[in-house]
Amino acid sequence: MTQADRRTGGRAAGTAVLAAMLLIAMPPDRLTAQDSQFGIRGLGTPGRWESVRSRSTGGAFGPFDPLSPLMEAPLADIGQLTATAAGGTSHRDVLVGGTTMALRTTRFPLMGVAGPVAPRLAVAAGFTTYLDKSWDVTLRDSFLLRGVLQRYTDEITSDGSVADVRLAAASRLSRRIAIGAAVHVLAGSTRMTAERRFDDSTFHPVQQSADVRYDGFGVSGSVLIGLAPGLSIAGWARSDNRLRAKVADTTSAVTDLPLMAGGGLLIVPSPSARFAAAAAWRSWSKAGAGAFDTWTWSAGAEFGSRRMPIRLGARGGQVPFGPGPKAPTEVAGSLGTGRAFAQGRAFVDLGLERLERRGGGLTERVWTVLVGLTVRP
């Protein structure tokens, strides 16, 4: 091993340790955690099917990123076996009813492996978060019981998520056109508890719990077209059938899942500047009352060499679940960078996102620190 290699390895380890510290550096007591409160009354908080690289650009590079599980067609250009994983820690301030709460969540939303299996065929497998369903709600109230106003504290919790397990394949049909398709198995579970503690200890605490298991199925397809050197467009569509919730082998709910479609535009005017934009539509209103169809958009750029780029992005759109007649909205800005190590066989991506969601009298402001690891052995 040369001295340069040792330096590179040392920097890689140092950066990875820094990334780990960013992920786990959380005040132990002051902050508490959960996913977006907009998802409590709905199915949950939809996941972001983007790698750290894509998310650092607001998601605009998602349709063109082979490591983002949004589209399959970019897999056709993956070139070699690649594995990736991502993690993120969100620090959230929630303003509702004149009060502010500080919440925290740490997620490990993406893991996948992809690689070519034939000259014109690449496949990928992995999982990403389809719906986050972790929340913990406490409530103080009272009601008349046995002729006496009884005060109580409720705590209802859900801990878990629905994962999207994807098996994808992509092929480059020509120099300009690549296509891809995937099947998606939705699977997951949540541990739910409902507790009530009365101030009057004569009433025993209410403690009920259940493991709720979820399943569903979906298919998706996508196409990537190179219109001209440095100019590409992408389109994708996806259909999931329904999300079935089962408690102790008994179906407790069946919820229709949305159709989704989207597209993107990639402009690469020079090797050191890349620009992208994307939009997507999702018919979440099929999920029932309190759910809305959503439009989302994103735009972003990546500058510099691929060994250490600078990324910027912005995104906006609607949140599928919320109270009231209109869908809540969200807008976010992000930036990030990455570093290649070990002669381009390992990548660490770092991202920082500032998000604001508004709707139904609630405002969420979120800082999210993202760390991605990619290995090409």
Next chain:
Amino acid sequence: MTRRRLALVGAVLLVAACVERLTAPGHCPDYCPSGQITIVDTLLTTSINRDSSHRGYVVSYQSPVMLAAFLPDTTATLDGRPIFRFNGFGPRLPVSSVDTGQIRGADSARLQLYIVRRDTATHNLRLQFYRLPTTIDTTTTFDSVAAAFNNAPVRPTVYVDTLLAQPGGKDPVTGDSVVVDTVNHRWLLSLKFDAAAARYDGTSDSGAVAYGIRIAADSHASIALGKGTFGPVLQWYLLVDSLTMTVARTPGALGARFASFVFNPPPAPLDSNPVTGGTFPYSTLAVGGVPSARSLLRVAFPKFIRDSSQVIRGTLILVPAVPARGAPADSFVIEARTVFADFGGKSPIDPRLGDTTVIHPDSTGTVKIEVTNLLQLWAADSTHPTVLVLRAQAEAQFLGEIRFYPSVAAAFRPTLQVTFVRPFPFGVP
């Protein structure tokens, strides 16, 4: 090397990412789960049936205490009298390692008694000792020894309050003393019996003696004397013949071989009409008393509660048919338990869980016993008999007894008030 480090860091990230702590105040209904905890409170007025009472579980001689009381009343004076017997040493006693001598009599004796329960409101408590026939046993009744209690006391009355007021609790004139155990709330009386009070007849009675005690006080004359470890102890100081010489001998102290108490009036029969002059066409549910009485309540526990809900409170509601009987100061505790199997009055009681309430003599108010844990047991174990047993927590240790209306008394029958939770709609968005 670098790859290994990266793999290690990746593993650290995995572990870190799995650590969660969750909680946040809810703002309902917009930002709360759609499902809510649903509480239902219901009064089961007809679920208790086929109830019955049984007496005789613990009788007076089996009680760990001897009850003494004298509570005058316009209708029936409550009179409880401890009785106990000491067996003797027989006609002879060793005077040396090889010889025995005829016991000529007793110089004196010292009797130790523990007062293990008393009413702090009792004033001028007095104890009188009577010689009883040494034939007293488990069949002895109040009437059978009434004549002996009409004789003169064997020794002067013991004024406990006066004795307590003496320096060191010792009366230098009578030789009596009292020691107060403030930790265990017991009084130890040590009373001197002279030769007349402590007659030792080794020939005809083998030295056995029996005594009975009557108590009195300015008010609330009701105490309990200990038995067994804390029972009466008699120390003889004997005079023994030794080669025509009379020598003093102090043999080992004797514990009472039999200790019990008798009382009057006896408890009314279970099938009697407890309402004087009233029309009361059924037996009541008796709990407590001596011999102790228990009542069985068979509960038709609703299937909808048992199978699909969580009981958070259950209250057994009982209406007394007559005022609770007993010494006014001797409030007693009754408990509700369940049984392992329903064999009527001989049902084996499940000792694991029990719920209690305090009964105050002369009270007529509705009695409520929280039986939540018993109902939870029934809900958790569908094979468990749904039978409640009511009994005194300290059976035969109090004269108190309470009688409740049974299920056939439609207007006052025992009822169960149950608060339960319906299943939470888990999994419903």
